[in-house]
Amino acid sequence: MTELAETITERRRQTRKSIYKYLFCAETSRSKQEIASDLSLSMPTVHQNLSELFQAGFIRRDGMQQSTGGRRAMRLTIAENVRFAVGVSITEDRLRFLAVNLRMQEIAYKNVKLDVSEVNAIGLRLSEELETFLNENGLNRTKLLGVGIAIPAVINVELGKIALAPTLHLKDISLSEITKYLNYPFYVSNDATSGGYAEWYTQPEQNRMAYLSLEGGVGGAVLLNGAPYEGDNRRSGEFGHMCIEPNGLICKCGKRGCLEAYCSASRISDDLGITLEEFFEGLELQNPSYRALWHDLLLHLSIGINNIRMALDCDVILGGFLTQYLEPYLSEIRRIAAELNTFDNNADYIKLCRYPKRASTLGVALYFINEFIENI
Ligand SMILES: [Zn+2]
Structure with a gap:
């Protein structure tokens, strides 16, 4: 591809993303006219991008609105259930699983009691409980963006290590001990950082x-x-x-x-x-x-x-x-x-905070939702 063609493709991608993000952030559905005027885009550009987003199944109609000319304007919003992400939090006595759709709405939640002795074999247990969680709630794995894991630990991603997790009594262990049994994209983060991210994101x-x-x-x-x-x-x-x-x-x-x-x-x-x-x-x-x-x-x-x-x-x-x-x-x-x-x-x-409960699981799941939006 020539440089010019690449620039045009990238610009088109950015426009599509800005329209999707606009609908994502809007509290209510929007009309084509509102999108064009709020984002300073031409109607043909908006029309073209919306067609692509429709075709991909990423947006949906959300009722009609009477416009001043008597014609009914189509209202649009994101198709929030087309994908979902799972956040898992590991604490000394529990595993918590939260599945959220693209609107960050909870679609399933479960917490599982954990024995202190199980922390050392946490990877296998986590993977098994995750599969049970997905099965019990009839969640479609092809829509799963990824699994975020929040741990009360100082994590070194480059070295792939948990440096220290005082409450879990873990020190200097490989992250793969936790993630090696997972069959999905995963992301591991400190629990408080994830909670803070959820607060900021909203x-x-x-x-x-x-x-x-x-x-x-x-x-x-x-x-x-x-x-x-x-x-x-x-x-x-x-x-x-x-x-x-x-x-x-x-x-x-x-x-x-x-x-x-x-x-x-x-x-x-x-x-x-x-x-x-x-x-x-x-x-x-x-x-x-x-x-x-x-x-x-x-x-x-x-x-x-x-x-x-x-x-x-x-x-x-x-x-x-x-x-x-x-x-x-x-x-x-x-x-x-x-x-x-x-x-x-x-x-x-x-x-x-807004999310006293489940903030870390939400925040770590948000990593995948954000990634989905950025790459739309
Ligand atoms: Zn201390």
């Missing part, structure tokens, strides 16, 4: 953000211009192991005083031998020891958040499943954080 107007994930472990991600900022060793955003209390509580990483040791969901559930629901019920009933523990957690959380704000000067989004319980305490967290801060009078930069 609010792309947010240019930069720090994401602090509060689950059994505490992690995070820094997103700049929509991409995770990884750092030299892919350890950026490992907020859980910031020291916030010298000689403080012991952390799963072996050090003392880490944010994770103070603010993980485990501290107020597993470590007490109760569920999170039981903890918050007790807290509401003014259980004095729960109240003291909760106050300590909020104080250290606010210190950690303020440090993140000091280092990065951007919004701090609180994510992870503990966040489901934080709304009543958000004003207190903001108050403590604002008091600690040299520059800010308030801490409105602290926000709660």
